[in-house]
Amino acid sequence: MRKRKGRLRIALPDGHLQEETGKLFHQAMFELRGYAKDLRIYRPTIRNESEIDVKVLRPQEIPPFVAQGAHDLGITGHDWLEETAASVERLLNLEYGGVRLVLAMPKPIKERRKINDTDKFLEYFWGKPIRIVTEYMHLAQDFICGSRFYKEKMRDEGIGKPALIFPWTPKAEKSPVEIILSWGATEAKPPDDADAIIDNIGTGRTLESNDLAVVDTVLEESTAWLIANRDSCVDKNIGANIRRLETALAAAVIARKRLHIFANLPKYSKQRLRASRLWRLAQQEPTVVESGSAARIDLLIAPCDYHHALDSLCKLGAKDIITLQPQGVGNPSKAIDN
16 A cells, blocks of 8 residues: 555545535535535545545445555445455444335336245246346345255256346356346336336335335445545554544434433422433433532433423423433443334
């Protein structure tokens, strides 16, 4: 890996992860400039960070480039980490950009033939090359090989793994299932150019608008991850910058799962407060500043507990209750139970 005197190179994703990545960096106090879909700028800058170089790449390119050392850090989807099997450090689940990887086929055929899983799909089309179009070539191959129906065919008929078909190479020997690389617009391929697709979905509206329906789930959930080059992590100077950026992003991620509550307790009782539900809901030991018989309290809670916390505060006689969304929460003393 090329030495760069401590400068940190990070690859940020375009596409569906781009907007939320920009928001997270802004929340973590990194002044990211030029990182927007409509600008098509591939080398944005972080105004308040002279030691960080940024480049925009497609999410599927980022894991191998980070593994090779072209970049020290990257943000990509869990789906592409699994697809590329890149040798990188998975530092932090950023918890946005959630999608599911699914096997989908034309809805009329699925409903007419009652095809509700991969085995039934393979059984229905068996006897001719089954064409599955996808960007996730290796995940698709492993998924089909893992199905009960295909395992039985491999055992009983001696067939091999599904063939990986790339547009620029001639077809190999015949295979009962062909995994065909998609250049994009994957949902447009069936039924003319494919029997099914394996693709990621969010709301599922794109599938529905193309008259496709989910048959099975390939990968249950994929979210954005912060990843790092393994050599960069142990480099004295670059590693320090990696940890600094990771800490800032982690604090922003945690803050999204917290609410900060301030309140006055005109009649403060330590015993009553500690016995209350509010004390149990707190994500850290509440800070209490006493003033005579009164007190000022501030604490962090999970958003899902807000109404219970508010009810508990009212029962304690709290006044002037203020709730804020924190910008960042570093080194929390208690984790949220998701």
